[in-house]
Amino acid sequence: MLERLIEKRPDGRTTVMLSGFIDETADLEALLGDVEGEIALDLSAVQRINSIGAHRWIITLARLTAHRRVTVEAVPYSVGMQANYVANFFARAEVLSCLAPYACATCETSTNLLIHRDEVSLRAPTRWCKRCKNELVFDELDGYLDFLVRNRS
Amino acid sequence: MTRSRARVIVEEAAVAERVAAVLDVADFERNDERNDERSDVTIVSHGRLDQAGDSTGPMVVLCKGTGRRAALELIASKALRYMVPVDDRLEDALLTILGKLAGADLFGLDRYVRHGGLLRTWTAEDSQAKARILREIGARAQRLGCPQLIADLFLSAIDEMAINAIERHIRAQLGPIEIVAAAEVGRFAVAVRDRVGQLRPEHVLGSLVRGGAQKAAGMALDASSAQLGFRIMFDTLSTLAINVERGRRTEVIGVIDLGKSLREYRDTVPGFGCFVNETPE
Numbered sequence A: 001m002l003e004r005l006i007e008k009r010p011d012g013r014t015t016v017m018l019s020g021f022i023d024e025t026a027d028l029e030a031l032l033g034d035v036e037g038e039i040a041l042d043l044s045a046v047q048r049i050n051s052i053g054a055h056r057w058i059i060t061l062a063r064l065t066a067h068r069r070v071t072v073e074a075v076p077y078s079v080g081m082q083a084n085y086v087a088n089f090f091a092r093a094e095v096l097s098c099l100a101p102y103a104c105a106t107c108e109t110s111t112n113l114l115i116h117r118d119e120v121s122l123r124a125p126t127r128w129c130k131r132c133k134n135e136l137v138f139d140e141l142d143g144y145l146d147f148l149v150r151n152r153s
Numbered sequence B: 001m002t003r004s005r006a007r008v009i010v011e012e013a014a015v016a017e018r019v020a021a022v023l024d025v026a027d028f029e030r031n032d033e034r035n036d037e038r039s040d041v042t043i044v045s046h047g048r049l050d051q052a053g054d055s056t057g058p059m060v061v062l063c064k065g066t067g068r069r070a071a072l073e074l075i076a077s078k079a080l081r082y083m084v085p086v087d088d089r090l091e092d093a094l095l096t097i098l099g100k101l102a103g104a105d106l107f108g109l110d111r112y113v114r115h116g117g118l119l120r121t122w123t124a125e126d127s128q129a130k131a132r133i134l135r136e137i138g139a140r141a142q143r144l145g146c147p148q149l150i151a152d153l154f155l156s157a158i159d160e161m162a163i164n165a166i167e168r169h170i171r172a173q174l175g176p177i178e179i180v181a182a183a184e185v186g187r188f189a190v191a192v193r194d195r196v197g198q199l200r201p202e203h204v205l206g207s208l209v210r211g212g213a214q215k216a217a218g219m220a221l222d223a224s225s226a227q228l229g230f231r232i233m234f235d236t237l238s239t240l241a242i243n244v245e246r247g248r249r250t251e252v253i254g255v256i257d258l259g260k261s262l263r264e265y266r267d268t269v270p271g272f273g274c275f276v277n278e279t280p281e
């Protein structure tokens, strides 16, 4: 099931936080169709997306972004994976940030950290372990952040 | 009954030795010196593929050190049906494929968890049942020590396996599909079974070919999502095996091998097998 939480920002934009699963049961038109004006989509609580959900997502985003500004924030790992398969995954939306996988070799822990598209050069930005203060390893292939930087203006 | 014959084109001596040992166990005879005669199967290193052009029978490609992306490109460009990664599980994987090619039953998880056992069988008729089963499989993966993000990848693959099968069953009014989980030390495997048997290898391989186009040019809004589903399976599993008895049943098997970091996991050459029994209808 996919749910939404809507919040009006002081700048007039509307934040829509989606949580749950973008799959064959998700009614994206019902969740996003009635939102007016500029939209900031927060995807941090999306747990999984499947191919049927991705297909619906692409159709909905194409319509949603046709005549207004839409930003996407905190793209989780499972959505980022799929976004890399399809060039028009976010249509004309601006993808601002994602949750990227990092690992600490010392503590043997993994964590998802928010990174902003402006922090990404050829490589993932450097992050440090909160516990042991050592540098974390970016725990994905180099091409993983393509979806974050491919439409960067 | 005559023994099956295998032609072996492998560059590395150590790998060739391992292959020879598997041929002995699988009761295959080597056929290297008699290439004019028919081989039942050809086993070839990915670097020697150009030497296997005149081979007869199915071709099993041993792939080493290329990374996942290049391995998938190879499967797509050469329409390969059988790939075995050269790692510490080579013997088991090759034995599984040779057994199935030599005429053993194509179906069953036991060939993919040779040193383990069945955990549980479920039936699913709709999305709600699928969601509940995925939660249970996710909890099992965690208990087996699977890192969260790798477990999430595995669940993504099983979601695709299941939704395809459920949709086929709904269309054909066949009732619930079957989902089976099995495990051994360091390995977790799930099979999804339908009673339709429609899946075609060209369709599965087409997902890799079309995947490249969608990455570059985007997905058409009227495109089918099924090919994206197979692309996800290829990208998220340690081994993907597809068994089809044409017109009768399909079994899609997804395997994860544990003990790797996410990055290593994502870069690992996957095992692949697409087995079709054409006889019944």
Ligand SMILES: [Zn+2]
Residues within 6 Å of the ligand: A104, A105, A106, A107, A108, A129, A130, A131, A132, A133, A134
């Ligand atoms: Zn640490």
